Amino acid sequence: MGGILTAPAQGGFHCIFLFQATTIAGQFVKSFYCTQQKMTLFLNQRRKEVELMGTFTLHKHDATNSKVGGGNTTLGRREFLQAGAAGATFGLAAFLAAKRGAASSAGSRTAIGESDGFPNKITDACRPFDQKYTIFARGLWDPEVQSKWVKFATAPTSKESGRTQLDKALYNAGWAVEYRFAEWSMNGQPDTDAYQWNTWTNPRKWEFENVQDASNKVKKAAKFLGACLVGIARYDPLWTYSSLLKIVKFQESQPEHWLRPPAGIEHIPTRLPFEPKSVVVMAVEMDYGAIACSPTHIAGAGTGLGYSRMAELGWSVRRFLSELGYRSFACGNDTALSIPYAVAAGLGEIGRQGCLITREFGPRVRLVKVFTELELKPDTPQTFGVAAFCKKCKRCAESCPAKAIPFGDPTLEGPTISNNPGVEKWYLNPEKCFDFWVENGVDCANCITSCPYNKTEMWNHRLISRLTALPGDQLHYLMARMDKIFGYGNTFDKRANAEWWKEE
Ligand code: SF4
Numbered sequence: 001m002g003g004i005l006t007a008p009a010q011g012g013f014h015c016i017f018l019f020q021a022t023t024i025a026g027q028f029v030k031s032f033y034c035t036q037q038k039m040t041l042f043l044n045q046r047r048k049e050v051e052l053m054g055t056f057t058l059h060k061h062d063a064t065n066s067k068v069g070g071g072n073t074t075l076g077r078r079e080f081l082q083a084g085a086a087g088a089t090f091g092l093a094a095f096l097a098a099k100r101g102a103a104s105s106a107g108s109r110t111a112i113g114e115s116d117g118f119p120n121k122i123t124d125a126c127r128p129f130d131q132k133y134t135i136f137a138r139g140l141w142d143p144e145v146q147s148k149w150v151k152f153a154t155a156p157t158s159k160e161s162g163r164t165q166l167d168k169a170l171y172n173a174g175w176a177v178e179y180r181f182a183e184w185s186m187n188g189q190p191d192t193d194a195y196q197w198n199t200w201t202n203p204r205k206w207e208f209e210n211v212q213d214a215s216n217k218v219k220k221a222a223k224f225l226g227a228c229l230v231g232i233a234r235y236d237p238l239w240t241y242s243s244l245l246k247i248v249k250f251q252e253s254q255p256e257h258w259l260r261p262p263a264g265i266e267h268i269p270t271r272l273p274f275e276p277k278s279v280v281v282m283a284v285e286m287d288y289g290a291i292a293c294s295p296t297h298i299a300g301a302g303t304g305l306g307y308s309r310m311a312e313l314g315w316s317v318r319r320f321l322s323e324l325g326y327r328s329f330a331c332g333n334d335t336a337l338s339i340p341y342a343v344a345a346g347l348g349e350i351g352r353q354g355c356l357i358t359r360e361f362g363p364r365v366r367l368v369k370v371f372t373e374l375e376l377k378p379d380t381p382q383t384f385g386v387a388a389f390c391k392k393c394k395r396c397a398e399s400c401p402a403k404a405i406p407f408g409d410p411t412l413e414g415p416t417i418s419n420n421p422g423v424e425k426w427y428l429n430p431e432k433c434f435d436f437w438v439e440n441g442v443d444c445a446n447c448i449t450s451c452p453y454n455k456t457e458m459w460n461h462r463l464i465s466r467l468t469a470l471p472g473d474q475l476h477y478l479m480a481r482m483d484k485i486f487g488y489g490n491t492f493d494k495r496a497n498a499e500w501w502k503e504e
């Protein structure tokens, strides 16, 4: 009997790795010749696993999915053969990765590849970015973007799955804490609410034993207060906005700021309240099942809850440091860029879709940072094969309804004034992206949902993440195809919406 059919009951995708990683080369060859019937059984096992996980079910491309073209699951003869070939290849790769992992890793986030510097090439063209050019800040002064904001914010609900009054209620509930305690940070406003700069600082300083002790204690507190990942970066003025667009006067009788431009805004050079020494960079996880419903209000609720948790976490960690006598302030989307700090702090790499890709949750995280005058031990940027994998994968670009994500190689500049040039990476088009949000009536997370790194924290998925660190274009191509064939990362998925509302 072939290796796949003798796999234990947890599910086929688990087993193809575990079983094949621990068997001899002859069994890999058998995988090439497994029959369609066996594959069907294998897929049934996989279906059971997914149902048990309570996320979404494996299914074939349906009429809704075909709307977006190319992002979703199909299983034809060609893919079936690819799956068999990939299974054998992955088995060998899993074996190699397991050996390599055992030799190189003692902990869950120990680097496979570790880099002393920033992993992306940075040229002189990279300068502190002016916050007024971010797409959200442009909603305050750019008439074209402002009118789109109004349309976006006033989009009605409908009877369509994921867009009903029920779904919109969940959406607003997810965002509720952010709306109440950090509303202005969303569009880049600094020094407001939970992200205010000047707060009470204890005049009595706590003396740590040394920087390592300080870092350990801060990380422990951050995890306790809600961070799923935490790292430390040196403060770097390159990533702080050069100038800020501050609202100085609001429209009267206007509770929702995006519906009308403010009466007065000032464009001022950034002057932080103190010179920070360290930046504590934290990630909060977004709900897997909710993000699987992109691009609907359910997915938007997952995003909103991420923002709400960012505000709570940033405010709490800031308070911890202030209580210890060190001036500190938190920021969300405001004041400084988050992704470069997260890369510098060793939380992950930049993916094709422009998000931070973490090893643990892929791009399914939101980022909040706390600037502090406390000296902490900086972490080291880590690479685990994302850049090489993205070159072959392109799943996010295929799944983007706005065609805002490039299919080509990384570049040193982007297509709009909302792109900051000088870092070698993939630049998405924020204008096209936002246009789709407006058309869609709610924000989109397709490029997070569809990413093969977006998985739950299960051992088999972590093993797969390890495999991406292995070199080889063909292996990466097959891995990306396998992810799609086995039903991961579908978008516009009405079944995911229905699954989400099912009782536990
Ligand atoms: S969020 Fe924007 S870039 Fe990402 S898939 Fe949606 S439209 Fe495309």
Ligand code: SF4
Binding pocket: 351, 352, 353, 354, 389, 390, 391, 393, 394, 395, 396, 397, 450, 451, 452, 453
């Ligand atoms: S979907 Fe693929 S190409 Fe896009 S960021 Fe994720 S791994 Fe990279």
